[in-house]
Amino acid sequence: MKTYRKTDIKPSEITSKALFHSRRRFMQMTAGASLAALLPTSVWAGEKLAGKKSTYTVDDELTPYKDITQYNNFYEFGTSKEDPAVNAGSLKTRPWTVTVEGEVHKPKVFDIDELLKLAPMEERIYRFRCVEAWSMVVPWLGYPLAELLKQVEPTGNAKYVEFISLHDPEQMLGQKSSVLEWPYREGLRLDEAMHPLTLLAFGLYGEVLPNQNGAPMRMVIPWKYGFKSAKAIVKIRLVEQQPVTSWMQAGPGEYGFYSNVNPKVDHKRWSQAKERRIGEFFKRKTLMFNGYVEEVGQLYAGMDLKMNF
Amino acid sequence: MTIKNLNDKSLAWFKAVIFLLALMPLTKLGLQGYHNALGANPIEKITRTTGYWTLAFLLITLSVTPVRRLSGWQWLVRLRRMLGLFAFFYGSLHFLTYLVLDQFFDCDGIVKDILKRPYITIGFPSFLLMLPLAATSTNAMIHRLGGKRWQHLHRLVYVCSIGGVVHYWWLVKKDLTNPIIFAALLAILLGFRVAYWHLQSRKQHLFANASTAPLGRP
Numbered sequence: 001m002k003t004y005r006k007t008d009i010k011p012s013e014i015t016s017k018a019l020f021h022s023r024r025r026f027m028q029m030t031a032g033a034s035l036a037a038l039l040p041t042s043v044w045a046g047e048k049l050a051g052k053k054s055t056y057t058v059d060d061e062l063t064p065y066k067d068i069t070q071y072n073n074f075y076e077f078g079t080s081k082e083d084p085a086v087n088a089g090s091l092k093t094r095p096w097t098v099t100v101e102g103e104v105h106k107p108k109v110f111d112i113d114e115l116l117k118l119a120p121m122e123e124r125i126y127r128f129r130c131v132e133a134w135s136m137v138v139p140w141l142g143y144p145l146a147e148l149l150k151q152v153e154p155t156g157n158a159k160y161v162e163f164i165s166l167h168d169p170e171q172m173l174g175q176k177s178s179v180l181e182w183p184y185r186e187g188l189r190l191d192e193a194m195h196p197l198t199l200l201a202f203g204l205y206g207e208v209l210p211n212q213n214g215a216p217m218r219m220v221i222p223w224k225y226g227f228k229s230a231k232a233i234v235k236i237r238l239v240e241q242q243p244v245t246s247w248m249q250a251g252p253g254e255y256g257f258y259s260n261v262n263p264k265v266d267h268k269r270w271s272q273a274k275e276r277r278i279g280e281f282f283k284r285k286t287l288m289f290n291g292y293v294e295e296v297g298q299l300y301a302g303m304d305l306k307m308n309f
Numbered sequence: 310m311t312i313k314n315l316n317d318k319s320l321a322w323f324k325a326v327i328f329l330l331a332l333m334p335l336t337k338l339g340l341q342g343y344h345n346a347l348g349a350n351p352i353e354k355i356t357r358t359t360g361y362w363t364l365a366f367l368l369i370t371l372s373v374t375p376v377r378r379l380s381g382w383q384w385l386v387r388l389r390r391m392l393g394l395f396a397f398f399y400g401s402l403h404f405l406t407y408l409v410l411d412q413f414f415d416c417d418g419i420v421k422d423i424l425k426r427p428y429i430t431i432g433f434p435s436f437l438l439m440l441p442l443a444a445t446s447t448n449a450m451i452h453r454l455g456g457k458r459w460q461h462l463h464r465l466v467y468v469c470s471i472g473g474v475v476h477y478w479w480l481v482k483k484d485l486t487n488p489i490i491f492a493a494l495l496a497i498l499l500g501f502r503v504a505y506w507h508l509q510s511r512k513q514h515l516f517a518n519a520s521t522a523p524l525g526r527p
Contacts, residue, residue: 071349079484082348132482134350179484250483269479270426274418278349282413 046210049203051121051141056197058125058291063136065205067278072212073130074231075180076165076172083174088211091171091232096216100148102238103158108151112216116202119147123206124199129261129290131225135275140220141203146194148236154190158238161193162186163219163230172232180246186230187243187257188221189299197222197295223289223296225259256309260300261290265309315384327388331395334362335402352410359403361487364477366396367470368494375501390446393466397443404436428479435472438465470495 070085077087096112110118121141129135149161167183169175175182192198199220202209209215214231221228227247237243247255254268263273263286274283289296300308315323338358341347347354370392377385412418422429442463444450451459474495478488 067349075483079486081350134353177484266425269428271418271421276350276352281352281410 047208048206049121049141049208050206051123051203054122054124056122056124056126058127058137060125060127060137062125062139063278068136068138068204069210069213071278073132073226074174074212074214076174076182076184076232077212078174079177079179084212085210087173088215090173091166091211091215093211093216096234098217098233099235100152100238101235102162103155103240104238105153105155106151110148115148115200115217118151119143121202126199126220126222127287127290128220128222128226129275129286131227131255131259131267131272133270133272133275133286135277135286135290137277138220139205140199140201141206142199142201142220144196145198145200145219146196148200149194149238152238154238157240159190160239160242161188161190162235162237162239162243163188163233164235164237165230166232166234181249182246183234184230184246185243186219186228186245186247188228189242190238191299192221192296195296195299197292223261223292225261227255228259258300258305258308260305261286262288262305262309264288265306313381313383315382320384320387324388324391328391331366331392334358334399352406356403356406356411359399359406360477363396363400363403364470364473364491366392366399367466367473368491368498370396371466371470371495371498375498375505378505394443394446397439400436400439428476431472431479432476435469435476438469438472442466442469467499471499 071081072084073081074084074088077084077091094112098110098112098115099107100110101107120143122143123139123141125137125139127135128138145161163186165184165186166172167175169182188198199222201214201218201220202216204210204213209218214229217233218231219229219233242257245255245257247259248257251268261272266272272286275286276283287293338347338355341354342351370389373385373389373392377383408414408419412422423433424430442465445454445459445462454462474488474491477491478485481488
């Protein structure tokens with residue numbers, strides 16, 4: 001019984017991406033041919049998206065595309081990790097607008113296609129650590145959230161940023177269950193939000209985000225547990241008070257506002273000292289701030305990270 | 310022959326069918342493993358699946374007596390040992406998955422888990438409780454212990470099942486659907502026993518009264 005994949009798969013054994021996609025594309029074409037005439041020019045999940053290589057990139061081996069797109073925590077599409085890949089097809093990512101409002105001088109409703117062109121797209125390879133003690137390495141496409149926030153000019157009162165995801169049980173069938181309080185809400189402190197590592201992502205592996213990965217636009221905050229990185233965002237609000245997030249409401253003792261990756265602060269019910277990198281057999285030690293201490297350590301200087309978990 | 314009074318031959322066939330059915334979850338896991346279809350996190354998948362079926366077989370085993378009492382199909386009791394041993398079998402696979410695949414014999418990590426992680430603190434002894442039950446499941450052991458003592462010992466299965474359900478309840482991140490279903494079924498199965506015992510003792514009480522008190526009213 002094969003219980004795990006070895007990490008040293010020979011390149012020759014991997015289905016080439018071209019082949020993988022040719023099948024995808026064939027299926028999309030046949031299934032979508034009749035629909036295509038009815039739809040406006042939309043960005044298919046799987047459509048190419050280019051970005052220049054960024055220096056914010058780790059050398060870790062990439063997690064395979066298949067695992068990144070078929071093992072997802074996205075409760076809007078069901079609570080098991082296989083659910084999103086199955087159920088996310090019902091999400092319509094066009095037309096899509098993102099409202100940026102609150103403590104800003106220039107509030108604005110952005111069209112998703114406008115956002116795609118707002119700043120130069122970069123490819124960044126980040127570690128991604130889930131609060132459930134597994135991790136991946138993902139080549140994201142996007143640009144720093146700071147680029148968008150600069151456009152709306154936060155006022156002096158803006159201390160926090162709140163992210164609000166789509167709430168539509170017709171498209172997101174997981175929202176028919178009250179497992180979390182919908183819409184999904186997340187938040188960052190303004191300096192965290194403005195940090196150059198904080199990414200507004202539109203794609204992965206050289207293509208537009210698949211729906212199950214948070215299309216059409218999501219956050220990626222690599223030094224925090226995965227649930228901090230809100231998906232399918234429709235609203236970004238700059239606020240004075242620390243927002244209450246969906247997970248804070250779900251488990252106040254278990255999920256804090258900061259939720260920085262920290263091997264020394266355990267989840268109430270399980271250890272965070274180690275993690276299983278998807279595709280590897282042995283667990284590896286979890287790194288402080290997921291290995292981004294140099295970049296973000298100073299944001300939390302003097303803070304009690306046990307208290308502010 | 311009726312379904313109420315199954316003959317030995319039919320029972321043997323029935324047992325064989327149940328045996329094969331009980332192996333289905335393992336077969337499915339094996340096939341998925343062979344075809345590399347256990348998903349991105351195979352160890353998690355194996356742990357979840359074997360744990361799920363441990364609890365499922367515990368509940369199936371516990372349903373034998375109530376169903377037998379309600380239906381009058383006495384032969385059901387002759388399936389109970391096999392079903393209980395399947396619970397132990399999947400429990401052992403579950404434990405071994407944790408020990409070998411998940412922790413890889415990291416004693417330090419395991420001790421810490423048992424001390425610090427409530428769901429493991431309760432899951433580990435719940436599994437250990439199954440050991441004496443499996444060890445005394447043979448006819449010879451029933452003879453050696455004597456029916457009454459054997460029966461008392463095997464009431465540990467109630468503790469074990471409650472521990473198992475609590476273990477599941479505590480490990481789930483947010484979606485409690487499955488643990489709630491297991492807990493409700495267990496409550497029904499244990500509730501049936503409490504009700505039955507209560508009725509029995511009342512009957513005995515009445516019988517005892519009836520035998521001493523005069524029958525007619527004054």
